[in-house]
Amino acid sequence: MADPAGSGVLVLDREQTRAAAPPDAVLAAVRTALIAVGRGDVSAPPRVAAHSAHGLLGAMPGYVPRLGLSAKLVSVFGAGGADGHGAHRGIVAHFDAETGRPLAVMDAEAITAVRTAATATAAMLALARQDAARFAVIGTGTQARAQIGFIASMESAELVVGARDPGRAERLAAELSRGSATSIEAAVKTADVVFCCTSSRQPVVRRSWLADGAHLSSVGGSDGPEFDAETLRASSLFVEWPGAVTEAPPAGAWELQDTDPADAGLIGDVLDGRHPGRRSATELTLFKSTGHAALDVAAASVAYRQAREHGLGIKVNL
Structure with a gap:
């Protein structure tokens, strides 16, 4: 749809991008994008x-019907922050999908985290x-914080934060006033759902720790595996796109x-209802995310719409 707002490109800083991307609206748009991918x-x-020598700069353009046309430039550098975590910046x-005119520029770290x-x-x-009730988030960085934000909106969800440094997990749980903290192994062993959000280059989740019937989501591991081979062999695997398997890293x-x-x-x-998903209560399900441009389009479309509706950002001529 052509943009009626006139000339100029809307620029959103990090906090404005976060404010323009409410989790419920992004979740709905992401569902639309994932179905479109399928x-x-x-x-x-x-x-x-x-x-x-220290990281990579990735480029991810995408078009999704009903959501629009966007492109992300993002740098992924390990242990770049003061806290020792990897960083995604960019x-x-x-863009206007009919005319190709740039509409907005926004913070990639905020978009990546929420999508x-x-x-x-x-x-x-x-x-x-x-009946899943106990949720473990593994990691204490930006992505872990974003995932905790989604869990916090779920009624009766019990949260535990696990990390290689239990002290860091305790500080995060205390800061967010949400859940408890422990080691990764202890968190995984007691969880119905595990969200693995780390920058580790070696497996941090092992099959022997996962209860039968658990669900594991792995969204980190840009530089190496987050879970061991036994977990993969024992699980029903789901991905965002076929290239998660067929393409070499960093795409796959x-x-x-x-x-x-x-x-x-x-x-x-x-x-979309074209795959049954989980087939039994004891089945171990695994979702491996590599990130996909369609998801950036989804979040960017929400952020652009919300920013215009709420007067966020500044207009510049480019």
Whole structure:
């Protein structure tokens, strides 16, 4: 749809981008995008990246019908922050899908965090047991915080934060006034649902820790695997797009490089009712997220609409 707002590009800083991307609206848009991916309606090439000595700069353009046209430039640098966590920094540009005119530029870290947490939440709602009540978030960085934000909106959800440094987990839980904290192993062993949100290069979740019938969501691991091979072998696997299996990192997943593509179901097909998803209460389900441009389009479309409605950002001529 052509933009009626006139000339100029809307620029949103980090806090404005966060304010313009309410979780419930992003969750709805992400569901639309995932279903579109499953139906083959999305135009989005595999992510490409330029590598420096310390990290990478990735490019992710995408078009999703009903949501729009966007592109993300994001740098992924390990242990770049003061807290030792990896960092995802960059910009998302949102365009008029009819004219190609740039409409908005916004913070990529905020967009990535909310769309990734929304995607993991959509997958969890589709795949976890209906009686799931105890949720473990593994990690203490930006992505873990975003995921906790989604869990906090769920009634009667019991949260535990797990980390390699239990003290860091305790500080996060205390800061957010939400849940308890413990080691990764203890958190996983008692959880119905596990959200793994780390920058680890080695597995931090093991099959022997996961209870039968649990659901595992892995959204980190840009530089290596977050879960062990035994977890993959024991699980029913779901992904955002076929390239999670068929493409090499950074487009595809480290954990899935030797996986038969036929063994990976699309989460969009589950949301669309074309795949049954979980088949039993004891089944171990696994959602591996690599990120996809369609999800950035979803979050950017929400942020642009909300920013215009609420007067956020500034207009500049580019």
